[in-house]
Amino acid sequence: MSIEFVRRVDGLVCRYRPDGEFNGRPSFKRLDLDVWCRWLPGRGWCTVGADGSANGWPLHGRSGQGMFPPLGPWRSWKAGKSYLYDLRRTGE
Numbered sequence: 001m002s003i004e005f006v007r008r009v010d011g012l013v014c015r016y017r018p019d020g021e022f023n024g025r026p027s028f029k030r031l032d033l034d035v036w037c038r039w040l041p042g043r044g045w046c047t048v049g050a051d052g053s054a055n056g057w058p059l060h061g062r063s064g065q066g067m068f069p070p071l072g073p074w075r076s077w078k079a080g081k082s083y084l085y086d087l088r089r090t091g092e
Contacts (some may be wrong), residue, residue, distance in 0.1 A: 003028050003037060003069060005047075005056075005085040014085070037069050044071040045059055045077065059084070 005006040006049040016037055019029035034050035044065045047056035056076035058069070074085045 001068075002090045003087060004090055005087050008084045015090075028069070039065070040053060040068065047074075049078070056085070056089075061091075 002018065005016070006012070007014070007089045010069050014081070015031045016028035019027045019036065019077075021027055022036070022038045023041060028037040029077045030036070033074060037045065037049045038048050039045050040054060043054055043057075045058060046054040056074050059073035061069075068089075069087055071087055071089065074087050076083045076085060086088050
């Protein structure tokens with residue numbers, strides 16, 4: 001299973017593929033950048049940049065913090081910009 005984030009403002013699709021485990025849960029790496037979707041203790045599921053900083057979270061907080069990143073809306077914050085994405089799973 002892979003995941004993708006679709007940016008609502010313009011339809012940009014950010015694709016992620018499985019990349020082992022991190023903190024005992026699946027880790028997903030973005031195909032075109034050093035960005036991961038991972039579960040972090042005390043933060044839950046989030047997107048994480050190459051510097052290790054979390055920069056995106058499920059919009060509805062920590063609900064649905066199961067073994068996989070929760071589907072639905074996510075908010076990103078980076079370099080003073082914020083975007084709304086929808087996370088979905090793919091069969092690839």
